[in-house]
Amino acid sequence: MTDSTVKNASMISENTLIKMKHTACGHIANIPNWIIGELAEEDRISSKHGEVEIECPVCNGPRRRIK
Ligand SMILES: [Zn+2]
Numbered sequence: 001m002t003d004s005t006v007k008n009a010s011m012i013s014e015n016t017l018i019k020m021k022h023t024a025c026g027h028i029a030n031i032p033n034w035i036i037g038e039l040a041e042e043d044r045i046s047s048k049h050g051e052v053e054i055e056c057p058v059c060n061g062p063r064r065r066i067k
Pocket of ligand 1: 026060
């Protein structure tokens with residue numbers, strides 16, 4: 001039953017890092033692609049703007065993705 005799910009997951013590159021910059025404090029971090037996917041499932045990504053907001057480890061504010 002879970003075979004198809006496992007195959008789909010294996011197609012995702014877990015090593016892909018996406019640079020994100022918090023515009024407020026300038027902190028830049030590399031976020032694993034799979035985290036972006038999880039955020040998308042939580043509707044925390046604005047597909048219209050291609051931006052994602054997550055908590056910044058430096059100032060705990062929203063961080064936006066660099067396209
Ligand atoms: Zn910040």
